Amino acid sequence: MCCLNKPINRKKNDIKVVNKRVKAKPPSTPSLNLVCDIDTLRTLIKKNKVRVVDVRKRDEYLKGHIKTAVSLPLAELLSNDDPESIIKILNNLGISDDTLVVIYDDTFGALASRVAWSFKFIGHRNVALLEVTYDNWKKLGLEIERKSNKYSKVSHSVDIDYSIFADAEYIENAQNDKNKIIIDSRERLNFLTEHIPNSKNIPYTMLRSENSILRNPSELKRFMENRGIDLNNEIITYCGSVGTLSGLAFFALKTAGISNVKLYPKSFKEWKSLGKPKTEFKDATYWDLSAE
Amino acid sequence: MAKSIDYDVLSSSKNKELETNEKWGLAEESEYFANKVKLYRQDKLNADEFRRFRLQNGAYGSRLNSEFSMIRIKVPGGDITPTQLEKIASLSESFSIGSAHVSTRQNIQLHWVQLEDVSEVFRGLAEVGLTSREACGNTIRNVMCSHFAGVCPNEPFDATPYAKAIARFFLRNPICQNLPRKFKFNFSCCPEHGYVRIADVGLVPTIRDGVKGFRVYLGGGLGAASFIGHLLEEFTPESRLLSTSIATIRLYDRLGNRENLARNRMRYLVSEIGWEKFQGLLLKERILVEATISIPTRKSYDGFLNTGDLNNTSISSTSTKSKIKLPVINSNSADTPYTRWLNTNVVAQKQSGYYSVYITLGAGDITSSQLRILAECIREFSLEKKARNTPQQNFLIRYIKADQLPKVFQKLSGNGLGNPGANTIVSTVGCSGTTSCNLAITNSHRLAKEIQSKFLELNIDLDKDYVDSTIKISGCPNSCGQHEVATIGFYGGATRIGTSMVPIYTMLFAGSTGENGELGKAIMRVPAKKVMDVVLKIFEHFKKERKGDEKLNEWIYKISNGNGAGEIKNVDDMKKLLLPIIELPAFSAAPDFYKDYGTDSNFVAKTARGECAA
Ligand code: HEM
Ligand code: SF4
Numbered sequence: 001m002c003c004l005n006k007p008i009n010r011k012k013n014d015i016k017v018v019n020k021r022v023k024a025k026p027p028s029t030p031s032l033n034l035v036c037d038i039d040t041l042r043t044l045i046k047k048n049k050v051r052v053v054d055v056r057k058r059d060e061y062l063k064g065h066i067k068t069a070v071s072l073p074l075a076e077l078l079s080n081d082d083p084e085s086i087i088k089i090l091n092n093l094g095i096s097d098d099t100l101v102v103i104y105d106d107t108f109g110a111l112a113s114r115v116a117w118s119f120k121f122i123g124h125r126n127v128a129l130l131e132v133t134y135d136n137w138k139k140l141g142l143e144i145e146r147k148s149n150k151y152s153k154v155s156h157s158v159d160i161d162y163s164i165f166a167d168a169e170y171i172e173n174a175q176n177d178k179n180k181i182i183i184d185s186r187e188r189l190n191f192l193t194e195h196i197p198n199s200k201n202i203p204y205t206m207l208r209s210e211n212s213i214l215r216n217p218s219e220l221k222r223f224m225e226n227r228g229i230d231l232n233n234e235i236i237t238y239c240g241s242v243g244t245l246s247g248l249a250f251f252a253l254k255t256a257g258i259s260n261v262k263l264y265p266k267s268f269k270e271w272k273s274l275g276k277p278k279t280e281f282k283d284a285t286y287w288d289l290s291a292e
Numbered sequence: 293m294a295k296s297i298d299y300d301v302l303s304s305s306k307n308k309e310l311e312t313n314e315k316w317g318l319a320e321e322s323e324y325f326a327n328k329v330k331l332y333r334q335d336k337l338n339a340d341e342f343r344r345f346r347l348q349n350g351a352y353g354s355r356l357n358s359e360f361s362m363i364r365i366k367v368p369g370g371d372i373t374p375t376q377l378e379k380i381a382s383l384s385e386s387f388s389i390g391s392a393h394v395s396t397r398q399n400i401q402l403h404w405v406q407l408e409d410v411s412e413v414f415r416g417l418a419e420v421g422l423t424s425r426e427a428c429g430n431t432i433r434n435v436m437c438s439h440f441a442g443v444c445p446n447e448p449f450d451a452t453p454y455a456k457a458i459a460r461f462f463l464r465n466p467i468c469q470n471l472p473r474k475f476k477f478n479f480s481c482c483p484e485h486g487y488v489r490i491a492d493v494g495l496v497p498t499i500r501d502g503v504k505g506f507r508v509y510l511g512g513g514l515g516a517a518s519f520i521g522h523l524l525e526e527f528t529p530e531s532r533l534l535s536t537s538i539a540t541i542r543l544y545d546r547l548g549n550r551e552n553l554a555r556n557r558m559r560y561l562v563s564e565i566g567w568e569k570f571q572g573l574l575l576k577e578r579i580l581v582e583a584t585i586s587i588p589t590r591k592s593y594d595g596f597l598n599t600g601d602l603n604n605t606s607i608s609s610t611s612t613k614s615k616i617k618l619p620v621i622n623s624n625s626a627d628t629p630y631t632r633w634l635n636t637n638v639v640a641q642k643q644s645g646y647y648s649v650y651i652t653l654g655a656g657d658i659t660s661s662q663l664r665i666l667a668e669c670i671r672e673f674s675l676e677k678k679a680r681n682t683p684q685q686n687f688l689i690r691y692i693k694a695d696q697l698p699k700v701f702q703k704l705s706g707n708g709l710g711n712p713g714a715n716t717i718v719s720t721v722g723c724s725g726t727t728s729c730n731l732a733i734t735n736s737h738r739l740a741k742e743i744q745s746k747f748l749e750l751n752i753d754l755d756k757d758y759v760d761s762t763i764k765i766s767g768c769p770n771s772c773g774q775h776e777v778a779t780i781g782f783y784g785g786a787t788r789i790g791t792s793m794v795p796i797y798t799m800l801f802a803g804s805t806g807e808n809g810e811l812g813k814a815i816m817r818v819p820a821k822k823v824m825d826v827v828l829k830i831f832e833h834f835k836k837e838r839k840g841d842e843k844l845n846e847w848i849y850k851i852s853n854g855n856g857a858g859e860i861k862n863v864d865d866m867k868k869l870l871l872p873i874i875e876l877p878a879f880s881a882a883p884d885f886y887k888d889y890g891t892d893s894n895f896v897a898k899t900a901r902g903e904c905a906a
Contacts, residue, residue: 188389188404192357201406206386226326227408228333283356283898285890288738289403289727291391291657291708 034255035214036102036128041066042142044100051095051151053103055111056134066104066134067143070094070151074111077118078242081265086122087156094151095124104130104137109213110204113247117263123159129251131212164250166236166262168274171196180234185249186268189286194278196238196271200227204245207252214248220256231257238264238271314456314599316366316463317418321425325349326411347903348431348469350424351410354403355728356900361410362728363388363402364427365417368459369437369452369479370398370680374667377679379420381663383413392663394656394685396721396764396774397476398436399427403728426463428903430471432541435459436491438481439680439688443641443648446482448499451506454530455479457597458537468541472548473556475541476513483807487683488512489520490777492558493540496807498527505529507807508536511562511570514771518811519559522567524574532578534593535585539578543570627754630701632712636753638697639715641690646675648690649700650714655722655740656685658709665707673700683774684719684762713744713753717761717844720744721774725767725784726888731902734784734795734820736767738889746824757834761844763827765797770902776811777803779845780830782823786897792879793895795820795888801863802852804845813852816867821885822874829873833860 032040044050045068052069054061061071070093077089095101101119105111112129119127130137138144166174174180175198182199184191191201206223209215221231229235235253239245243265253261272278328345331337337345343353346361354360365380380400384392387409388402395401405413417423427434437455441447458477462468468475479495480486488494494509508528512521528536540558547565549556555564562570637650651658651666658666666687670679675691682688692700704710713719722740726732743763752758766773766783775781781800786793796817803812818826831844837858838847847856854862860869876885888895 188406192404203386205390206409210382223409223412226329226411227406228330281357282891282893284354284728285726285735285738285888286389286404286728288735288741288890289389289391289393289657289724291654291659291662 030100032100032102032126032128034128034251035131035212037131038137038140038142041102041130044102045143050100050102051093052130053093053101053112053115054134055103055105055115056107060106060134062146062148064138064144064146066130066137067145068149069104070149072115074105074115074244077115081118083122083158083160086118087158090119090122090124090156091153094154095119096154096156097124099124099126099154101127102130103127104132104134106134107244108133108204108208108248109251110244110248112213113251114242114244114265117164117243117247117250117265121161121164123157123161129213131214133213136211163260164262166238166264167266168264168271168276170262171236171238171264171271172276174234174236180236181229183235183237183246183249183253184268185237185239185246189290190240192281192284192286194268194280196268197277197279199238199279202227202249204239204248207248214252214255217255217257220252224253224256224258229258231259233258234260234262236262236264238267241267241269243267314368314460315421316368316460317414317421317423317425319415319418321349321423322411322415322418325414329407329411343903344429346410347429348426349410349414350427351405351407352428352903353730353900355726355730355732356898359407360404361407362724363405363410363413363424364395364434365400365402365422365424366427366434366459367398367400367422367681368435369441369455370439370682371437371452371456371678372400372681373420373678374670376420376422377663377667377670379416379422381660381667383416384663385660387413391657391659393724394653394658394681394687396656396683396685396723396772397434398439398681398683399434400681401724403724423463428474430473431475432459432462432465432468432471433474433476435462435477435479436487436683437479438486439682440485440639440648441479441481443643443646443690444481444485445640445642446484447642448482448497449504451479451481451495451497453597454495454497454506454533457593458533460596460599461534461593462537462541467538467545471541471545472550473558475544475558477537480807485806487774487777487805487809488807489809490514490518490774490805491521492544493537494521495533500527500529503529506533509807510540510574511559511567513557513559514774514776515557516554516769516771517560518771518776519563520809520811521559522562522571524571532582534590535578535581536574538585539574539581542581543574543577547573627751629705629710629712630698632753633701633705633710634697636712636716636718636759637714643691645693646690647692647694647697648688649692649697649704650682650719651687651689651704651709652711652714652719653686654711654744655720655737657741658687662707662709665703665709669700669703672703683721684714685721686714686719711748713748715759716753716755717758717763717779718744718747718753719762720747721762721764721778723766723773725765725773726890729767729772730900731770732767732784733786733897733899734767734797735889735891736765736773736782736784739782739797739820739823740765740773742889743824743827757838757841757843759843761848764803768899769798775800775803777805777809778812779803779848780827781812782818784820785817786895787817789819789876789886790879792886793897794876794886795895795897797823799823799826801866802845802849804849813863815852815863816870816874818870818874819876819885820888822876825873826870829870830866833858833869 103112237246237249332342351361442450478491495506508524509521720740725736761779764778782797800812
C-alpha cells in the first residue's frame with residue numbers, strides 16, 4: 001500500500017520546504033518538455049545526459065530495455081510511495097536534482113505517468129514521459145540492450161510540491177467549487193456505472209494518438225475548449241485505483257496548457273473504501289452494448 | 293442562425309482517393325457543431341433549436357442522460373472501406389465505448405459519446421469521407437442497398453451506383469432539410485433480397501426491352517403502425533429515377549402531416565388520401581418536375597451517378613437469365629468449426645470463382661479491435677477491397693477466391709468473428725433497446741444476444757430447417773429492430789402481473805422481406821424471461837409437425853394463415869400450446885422472472901421523450 005497520508009500530516013509543518021520552490025534554480029541544465037520525443041532521447045543517451053527509467057516489471061526489463069535504462073517497476077514505487085522512500089529510490093537510481101529523467105512503460109504511458117508524477121511530487125523538476133511505449137521503440141528498431149544498469153548513488157533534495165496533490169478531503173471541498181473541475185479518467189462505461197459526484201469524464205483512451213502516448217498539444221487543447229474548460233481552471237484527476245490512468249490525464253492536461261492540475265493518487269478505490277457518496281447511473285443497460 | 297453550409301449543386305468534383313469511397317463528410321461541419329454545443333451550453337441557443345440541429349447532424353440523445361449522444365454514421369448502400377472501419381475503431385476507442393453497433397439500416401452507431409466530443413467524432417469521420425449528417429431528423433435517411441448488389445446471381449444489374457447517386461443528390465439538398473418526418477430509400481438487388489416494401493421509396497432493379505429501370509414501391513414503412521408499399525407503375529426507367537424521387541419528396545413535403553407526430557410519415561399520407569389519389573398526384577408532379585428540372589441539377593445527379601462504379605469493368609459481371617438460388621458451398625464432412633461456418637456464412641457470387649463471406653455479429657456489436665481485424669481481412673482477401681454491412685446487423689466481405697476461404701476463416705475465428713449461422717435463425721437482430729434508447733421499454737439488445745448464444749450452443753446453425761428464418765427484436769413498438777418482417781418477431785412492452793411490473797414482449801409470426809414481403813401478425817405476449825422457452829417450444833413442435841422438408845419459416849407461415857397440417861393448425865392452437873409455458877411463478881418464489889435481462893433491479897418501464905420526430 002502506498003502511504004501518501006504521511007505528507008499530508010506533515011503538510012503544515014513543512015511550509016518552509018514548500019516555499020523553497022519559489023527560489024528558481026539557475027538553469028544550469030537544459031530542461032525537458034513533459035513529453036520527450038524519440039530523437040531528443042536518443043541524442044541525450046548518446047551524450048550520456050539522461051537517466052532513462054523503465055517502469056515495466058523486472059523480468060521484462062531483463063529481457064531487454066532502452067539503452068542505459070534503469071529498472072523501477074511501478075509496483076516497487078507504489079509500495080514505497082512516501083517522500084522519504086521516493087527520495088531513496090531516486091538516490092539509488094543515481095538521479096540527482098539536475099538529472100534529466102525520461103520514463104517509459106509498455107502500458108500506453110499510464111505507468112510511466114504515475115512514476116513521473118511521484119518524482120515531480122517530491123520535487124524533481126526535469127522529468128518527462130517518452131512519447132512512445134517500449135514496444136514501439138523496439139518495433140522502430142532503436143537501441144536496446146539487456147545488461148542491467150547501475151549508477152552511483154547520489155543525494156537528491158526534498159522539495160515536496162503539494163500543488164499537484166489531492167486527497168479525498170480536497171476532492172470533497174472541490175466538488176462544489178465552480179472553479180475546480182474533477183476529472184474521472186476511466187473508460188466511459190465505468191464512469192457511467194459510478195463516479196465521484198460532480199466529476200466529469202475524460203477517458204484516458206481519448207488522450208493518445210496512434211503513434212504517441214499523448215496527442216499533440218493543440219488537439220488536447222481543443223478537447224478542453226470543446227468542454228468549456230478554461231486554461232485557468234484548476235483540475236483534479238482521478239481514476240480507478242492507484243492513479244495511473246489519471247496520471248496520464250495529469251500529463252495530458254499539463255500538455256494542453258492547463259497550469260493547475262492535481263492528481264488524486266488514491267483515486268476512486270480509496271473514495272469508495274471511505275464510504276463517500278457516488279453518483280450511479282442505473283437507467284440504462286449500457287454494459288450489454290459491449291461486444292466482449 | 294449563423295452561417296449555414298451551402299449546398300452546391302454544381303460541384304460534382306471527382307475526389308477519388310485510392311481505397312476510399314465517395315466523400316460524404318465535410319470537415320467544416322465539425323467545427324460548426326462544436327460551436328453550437330458551446331452556444332447551447334452557454335444558454336445562447338434554446339434546447340429545442342439545438343436538438344433539431346443535433347439530430348440533423350446525426351446525433352441522438354442517449355437514454356435518460358442528455359449529457360451523452362448516440363452518433364449514427366451513415367454508410368450509403370452499406371459500402372465501407374477498411375480505412376473507414378479503422379477510423380471508426382479508433383473514434384470509438386477515443387470517444388465512445390470501444391465498440392460499434394451495426395444498425396438495421398446499414399448505419400454504424402457509436403454510443404454514449406459525450407456531447408462535447410461529438411464534433412471530434414465528426415472531424416474524424418470527415419477525414420475518411422464519412423458523415424452522420426441527416427442520419428436522424430426529418431431528412432432523407434441513409435439510403436440502403438442490398439448487400440448482394442453487384443454479386444447477386446438473380447439481379448439484372450448492380451443498383452449500388454443508383455443508390456449512391458440518390459444519397460449524394462439529396463444529402464444537404466435544401467429540398468429535404470425539413471420534411472414532415474424522416475424519409476427512407478431502400479434499393480434491392482433482386483426480388484428476393486432487400487427491404488423494398490417497408491421503405492418510403494423501395495426500388496427493385498429490372499430491365500425492360502433492354503432498358504434499365506426499377507419497380508418503385510411507395511409508402512411502406514414500419515413503426516407503431518406499419519404499412520407495405522404500393523407499386524407506382526410496372527416499370528420506371530432509370531432515366532426517370534431522379535424525377536420520380538424528387539416528385540415524391542415534393543409531394544410529401546407539401547401534403548404530409550406536420551401536426552400529428554404519430555402520423556407524419558408518408559405512409560399515413562398515402563393511407564389517408566388513398567393510394568390511387570396519391571399515385572395520380574405523384575405522376576402529375578413528376579411531369580412538372582421533369583418539365584422544370586434545371587440542367588445543372590440534372591447534370592449534378594448524372595455526375596454522382598458516374599462517379600459510382602457504374603461500369604466497373606475490372607470485375608466481370610455475368611448476368612444470368614434464369615432465376616437461381618444463391619448457392620452455398622455444401623460440404624458434407626464432419627461439423628468442424630470451419631465447415632459449420634462454410635455452410636451458413638459463405639455464399640457464391642454470380643462471378644464464378646468468387647465468394648462472399650458473412651461476419652455474424654451479436655445484435656450488431658463489434659469491438660474496435662475486431663473492426664481492425666475486419667479491415668485487415670478486407671485488404672488481404674477481398675478483390676474489391678470493401679465490405680458491406682447488412683440489415684441483419686452483420687458484415688459481408690465480397691469477392692473472395694475459394695482457395696482463400698480457409699485463411700479468411702482462420703483470421704476471423706481467431707478474433708471472435710467466425711461464428712456460424714449468418715443465413716439462419718441464429719443471426720438474431722436486436723435494436724439498441726434499454727442499452728441506449730430513450731424510448732426503450734425492454735432490453736431487446738441483450739435478449740437478441742442471449743438467443744443467439746443459446747442457438748449456437750444448441751448447434752441450430754447445423755440444421756438446414758432454420759435457414760432463411762429470422763428472429764428480430766425491438767425494445768418498443770417503434771420497430772427499429774424490424775420485428776414485423778421477421779419469421780418470429782418480438783417487440784417490448786410492460787405489464788403488471790400481481791403487484792409487480794414485468795418486461796414483456798409481443799410475439800409476431802410470419803413477417804418477411806423482399807418484393808413480396810409481408811408484415812407479421814401479433815400472436816401473444818410473452819414475459820421477457822420466457823421468450824427463450826417459447827421459441828424452443830415452437831421449434832420442438834415444428835420438428836414434430838412440419839411436412840417433408842418444410843423449413844421453419846414456411847411452417848410458421850402456414851400456421852399464421854390457419855393452414856397447419858398437424859396438431860397445430862392455426863394461431864389459436866399455437867397459443868394454447870404456449871400458454872402453460874408463459875405462466876410466471878410467484879414473485880417471491882422467482883423474482884428473476886420479473887426482471888429484465890442485464891439488470892438486477894426490479895423492472896420499471898422508464899422512458900423519456902423520443903427524438904424520432906424532432
Ligand atoms: C418515436 C420514435 C421512433 C420511431 C417511430 C422509430 C422508428 C424506427 C423505424 C421504423 C426504424 C427502421 C426500420 C426500417 O425502416 O427499416 C428505425 C430505425 C432505428 N431506430 Fe428508430 N425510431 C424512433 C426513435 C428511435 C430512437 C430514440 C432511437 C435511439 C436513440 C432509435 C434507434 C433506431 C435504430 C438503432 C434504428 C436502426 C436503423 C437505422 O439505422 O436507422 N430510434 N426507427
Ligand atoms: S424499437 Fe423502440 S427501443 Fe428499439 S431503438 Fe427503436 S425506439 Fe428504441
